Amino acid sequence: MLHDVNINVHHLTRVEGHGNIVVNVTDGTVEQCEWQVPEAPRFFEAMVRGRHYSEVARITSRICGICAVGHTLASVKATEAALGIEVTEQTKKLRSLLKHAENFDSHVLHVYVLVAPDLLGAPSVFPLIETHGEVVARALRLKRLAHEWGSAIGGRTTHPTTVIPGGFAKLPTVKELEALREKILAAVPDLEATLDTIAALAPKIPAFDRPTEYMAVSSASEYGLYDGEAVETVLADGDRARYAVDDYRTFTNEYMTAQSTAKFTKNRLDSYAAGALARFNVNYEMLRPEAKAAAERLGLEPVCTNPYMNTVAQVVEVVHSAYEGLRLLDELIESGIADEGIVQPTRFASGASAVEVPRGILFHEYEYDAEGMCVRANCIIPTNQNHGNIQRDFDALLPRLLAEGISEDDMRLRFEMLVRAYDPCISCSTHYVDVEFVR
Amino acid sequence: MRYLVGIGTYAATDDSIGLRVAEAIAAEGLDKGFTAIDLGGNLLDLLHYLGEGIERVLVVDAARMGREPGEHQLFTLEHARTRKDLAGLSTHEDDLAKVLELARALGRPLPPITVLGIEPADVSSGMGLSSALEARFREYVVAAVGFFGG
Numbered sequence: 001m002l003h004d005v006n007i008n009v010h011h012l013t014r015v016e017g018h019g020n021i022v023v024n025v026t027d028g029t030v031e032q033c034e035w036q037v038p039e040a041p042r043f044f045e046a047m048v049r050g051r052h053y054s055e056v057a058r059i060t061s062r063i064c065g066i067c068a069v070g071h072t073l074a075s076v077k078a079t080e081a082a083l084g085i086e087v088t089e090q091t092k093k094l095r096s097l098l099k100h101a102e103n104f105d106s107h108v109l110h111v112y113v114l115v116a117p118d119l120l121g122a123p124s125v126f127p128l129i130e131t132h133g134e135v136v137a138r139a140l141r142l143k144r145l146a147h148e149w150g151s152a153i154g155g156r157t158t159h160p161t162t163v164i165p166g167g168f169a170k171l172p173t174v175k176e177l178e179a180l181r182e183k184i185l186a187a188v189p190d191l192e193a194t195l196d197t198i199a200a201l202a203p204k205i206p207a208f209d210r211p212t213e214y215m216a217v218s219s220a221s222e223y224g225l226y227d228g229e230a231v232e233t234v235l236a237d238g239d240r241a242r243y244a245v246d247d248y249r250t251f252t253n254e255y256m257t258a259q260s261t262a263k264f265t266k267n268r269l270d271s272y273a274a275g276a277l278a279r280f281n282v283n284y285e286m287l288r289p290e291a292k293a294a295a296e297r298l299g300l301e302p303v304c305t306n307p308y309m310n311t312v313a314q315v316v317e318v319v320h321s322a323y324e325g326l327r328l329l330d331e332l333i334e335s336g337i338a339d340e341g342i343v344q345p346t347r348f349a350s351g352a353s354a355v356e357v358p359r360g361i362l363f364h365e366y367e368y369d370a371e372g373m374c375v376r377a378n379c380i381i382p383t384n385q386n387h388g389n390i391q392r393d394f395d396a397l398l399p400r401l402l403a404e405g406i407s408e409d410d411m412r413l414r415f416e417m418l419v420r421a422y423d424p425c426i427s428c429s430t431h432y433v434d435v436e437f438v439r
Numbered sequence: 440m441r442y443l444v445g446i447g448t449y450a451a452t453d454d455s456i457g458l459r460v461a462e463a464i465a466a467e468g469l470d471k472g473f474t475a476i477d478l479g480g481n482l483l484d485l486l487h488y489l490g491e492g493i494e495r496v497l498v499v500d501a502a503r504m505g506r507e508p509g510e511h512q513l514f515t516l517e518h519a520r521t522r523k524d525l526a527g528l529s530t531h532e533d534d535l536a537k538v539l540e541l542a543r544a545l546g547r548p549l550p551p552i553t554v555l556g557i558e559p560a561d562v563s564s565g566m567g568l569s570s571a572l573e574a575r576f577r578e579y580v581v582a583a584v585g586f587f588g589g
Binding site: 136 | 566
């Protein structure tokens with residue numbers, strides 16, 4: 001057993017944004033074991049105050065370059081709730097289709113590019129080109145499908161332009177939907193190969209069970225990504241609780257901690273988990289049969305209490321999104337695309353929404369005045385909902401790793417893999433090019 | 440096919456310049472003979488625009504080039520060396536050079552790629568552009584459109 005440990009991972013790689021892992025053990029005494037999030041808050045809520053309801057989604061979609069679709073959908077849903085707008089079934093199906101594209105895209109990126117290197121013993125995806133070239137090529141094919149899928153419905157993938165309060169500014173044609181359907185069907189062999197790859201790697205996923213509360217959007221009619229009547233939680237013993245979306249503040253219970261600039265959350269326990277594994281645990285019965293079969297093949301059963309298995313749950317959701325996408329496309333193609341116009345507001349009040357984005361539940365809430373101008377806004381992102389749970393995982397993991405007697409390097413990797421499993425999107429950092437010219 | 444690809448992050452002040460230029464060009468209908476794409480921070484998706492049949496690509500991005508904030512320059516990465524030391528790829532830590540390195544490692548034939556680099560004044564957290572870049576925004580749009588002969 002190690003008696004002295006000093007792990008200080010400043011800006012953990014292969015996660016979205018900046019987070020630190022600090023573990024100090026001296027003479028067997030744990031002095032510090034923290035997941036730290038040092039990034040500055042962005043105050044997006046203030047940016048939308050005073051803006052017309054027609055502008056708000058466009059602004060909030062810029063909160064995140066990865067979950068821009070989710071922010072757009074959460075924003076228009078909250079605005080529609082506030083303005084008494086009931087969108088059509090066609091709009092709901094198209095938005096759901098767009099939501100699946102985003103989750104598919106993000107999960108493929110996370111599983112193949114960010115997690116696979118850990119499981120294959122590589123520092124990044126680059127060495128895998130040499131050793132697992134077909135796996136990398138497959139990942140990029142699936143990414144391209146998701147990109148084209150999102151563009152077909154959202155106008156463009158990153159910051160969608162077609163989704164507006166009350167409906168769609170521009171509708172896809174049936175011909176475009178048929179083309180998209182063919183592309184998803186053509187990707188089925190790649191999905192099967194993905195299951196083969198993950199099934200082969202699954203034994204390398206660390207065993208670590210720490211029961212917590214799992215929270216997800218819940219719907220009687222679907223898996224609950226785009227929409228749901230409520231938010232539901234399940235504990236490891238199967239005990240469930242159900243909440244109205246409008247009451248989101250009462251079951252997220254945001255609070256500040258000294259170790260982080262980001263807020264933490266809690267509900268029935270001292271932390272809860274959101275994301276793919278939480279959705280799987282809460283909504284397993286609503287998965288497509290193909291996704292349930294994938295889960296069985298990968299050894300994933302509800303209620304799973306191993307946070308490292310979030311990656312496996314993401315793979316199951318990739319399968320679900322592909323087949324649910326096909327179902328939605330079949331219905332839309334059969335019914336045809338109607339030019340329904342935009343549903344107009346019937347009131348100006350307040351409303352909240354919940355949408356599942358790749359990393360968990362995204363809550364938006366707005367209040368509008370009689371002129372349709374935003375006077376109050378609130379947004380709770382999923383990664384913040386997981387920070388507390390990551391910290392509780394750290395607290396439970398460290399004694400077990402110490403007891404295992406593994407090296408400090410292996411210990412560091414296990415902490416890093418744990419954080420990466422949550423696929424945190426802390427906030428968008430910069431991408432600028434930094435160059436010197438070669439003369 | 441010719442593409443103008445804006446990359447960056449809206450929430451990091453001048454790091455959003457590439458996105459804003461692409462967005463302005465599309466909104467004003469200036470993308471004649473080329474397609475303006477907003478990739479946000481999804482740089483891996485750039486690979487989808489580097490395949491066969493692509494004539495040329497202009498990437499618009501904030502670039503630390505050692506020039507005055509707001510100045511811009513067209514360059515190719517063959518004539519520039521990245522100073523970033525990155526462990527790998529994620530949607531947040533990668534940069535253009537890293538993605539192109541991946542494309543080359545995959546053995547893909549790359550189209551001619553030019554960067555319209557714009558020296559940022561501020562890439563800290565925040566929406567909007569710095570005054571230095573805001574004042575010269577039209578120059579960047581004109582330069583980007585002009586690259587394609589517009």
